[in-house]
Amino acid sequence: SHEGPTKWAIATAAARGWRCVALNLRGCGGAALASPKVYCAASSSDVRAAVDACHALYPAAPILLSAYSLGTYIVGTYLAEEDCKPGGAARRNVAGAVLTSCPMDPHTSHAGLNRVPGLVYNGAITAELRRYYRKHADVVGHVGGKGFSAKLIRDFERELIVATHG
DSSP: OOSHHHHHHHHHHHHTTOOOOOOOOTTOTTOOOOSSOOOOTTOOHHHHHHHHHHHHHOTTSOEEEEEETHHHHHHHHHHHHHHTSTTGGGGGTEEEEEEESOOSSHHHHHHHTTSTTHHHHHHHHHHHHHHHHHHTHHHHTTTTOTTOOOSSHHHHIIIIIHHHHO
16 A cells, blocks of 8 residues: 555545545555464455455445555455355445556466566565565564575465465
8 A cells, every 4th residue: 555556546535535445465564464374465355354344334335446566466356256256246335446557467477477587576576575574574483484585486475375374
């Protein structure tokens, strides 16, 4: 929720009188990590919890979801999962979604990060993921241990995400 497009969308919507809620992924955007379960782009559980909480507070209010970059994959996953249920996302008054800078094919994009020239970007992302782990090591300490030193995104996924999400 700290990205420019998100801040712009919230400011614009709030100026029009809409209630706005921003979701930070687990342990991101200054949010503390409250459990050893780290954020995972393949899991929509946090989006589901946020939508359910908003719907519980304001049951008649329509909900418009908006996401940027990797968040679009998470919101898209939520919508796809909910669409398989009776009533779909509409049962929680989700009226629509705006997905900005969406990876059109996340699996191909991810595979591209493991080939030159994607390896440079992969390394930069992994460096941020290592910082994320070090920041939250006291909560996630049993995973990875002192030797945690992922070199690529797939290492981070194998050593941390799979261990905390199963």
